[in-house]
Amino acid sequence: MQNSYMRITLRQLLVFRTVCEQLSYSRAAELLALTQPAVSLQIRQLEELLEEPLFDYVGKKLYLTEAAEYLLKTAHDVFQRLDVLDMQLSELRGTLKGELRIAAESSAKYLLPHLLAAFQQRHPDIHPILNVFNRAQLIRRLNENRDDLVIMTEVPDEMALEFMPFLNNPIVAIVPAGHPLATLPAPLPLKALQQYTLVRRENGSGTRRACEAFFTQKHIHFDNVVEFNSHEAQREGVSAGLGIAFLPRYCVYRELRDGSLLELPIKELPIVRSWCLVHPRSRQLSPVAQAFENFILQERQLISTIAAKFESVRTPA
Structure with missing residues (x-):
């Protein structure tokens, strides 16, 4: 595994996943209570770490690149495992909770x-x-x-x-x-x-x-x-x-x-x-x-x- 990948943060993955879901930097910024330049910065930092572009603009529409498709699957896996961890810790406390x-x-x-x-x-x-x-x-x-x-x-x-x-x-x-x-x-x-x-x-x-x-x-x-x-x-x-x-x-x-x-x-x-x-x-x-x-x-x-x-x-x- 490249060391640069270990520098990816959960915050960056959250921003990236939201942009993928909304196919819009501005809508993602609104949902995350961020400015659009802040969202753009997080995506640009991810692209630098991966050394791959994540989005293409065709006309006015945003499309995921092949690298983005791979990263999105990884992001889903990471957040799923964190959800499971939360549920497992809840079980240890004698309750079952979660989404x-x-x-x-x-x-x-x-x-x-x-x-x-x-x-x-x-x-x-x-x-x-x-x-x-x-x-x-x-x-x-x-x-x-x-x-x-x-x-x-x-x-x-x-x-x-x-x-x-x-x-x-x-x-x-x-x-x-x-x-x-x-x-x-x-x-x-x-x-x-x-x-x-x-x-x-x-x-x-x-x-x-x-x-x-x-x-x-x-x-x-x-x-x-x-x-x-x-x-x-x-x-x-x-x-x-x-x-x-x-x-x-x-x-x-x-x-x-x-x-x-x-x-x-x-x-x-x-x-x-x-x-x-x-x-x-x-x-x-x-x-x-x-x-x-x-x-x-x-x-x-x-x-x-x-x-x-x-x-x-x-x-x-």
Whole structure:
């Protein structure tokens, strides 16, 4: 190891990481309560120590160099180990405390806060931080080892990951109340949906990926498609009469319960996938992350009880 690398300070790594996250010197300075020249100085000193540039400007946008990508991974590792040290010292004092950083697929954000609330009742000094992404973004974060735990439904085979399935996430066909399909006798043929516009998610969405695999398997094709980048926008698109959507039932449980949206009774549905608790195989779980994994493993009945609150739905008569 070059001696110059040993002169890198935690303060410099913190400033560097913040610039990477914000892709802006001025926003990083604002978040860190520093002046912009002070942030620039810290970055310049890092570049001198590494003998490599860390950022490039293309137009007015800031981009990380290859050296910066390597340093950012190191910074994440360093701060993760310091977090683990804090948790381990807390355990020595007889308490378990710290931040639990979870990245989750967007379909999990409706149920997950309820699970985190139950978990925090057992560990009041643990503070969850939940961030929501689509599947493509989660895979990138797993590659970068950014989070304590990831919750997703389709775990990539090509990555070295540990995962534990813990709850089904059913995807159902949704229409607004009064839709012509809602007047037909049950069960409805799947092909009856093809004549309507499909309101779907964007590329990179796990829900879209699961639906497209299902459509291919069942030889279903939609000529008319509109696309949104969130389940909420899909839901509103269906409510507005734009078309039908295949949505996780958890995303529309309130609308299904009050009858403003209806789940179509189709024999081949729902598409059932399982949410999984995921982390890189090479990552040693922190005490806080291990506590949450143990909670998921040991509290299956509680999780089922929480999930049951989302299951009261209406289908066409």
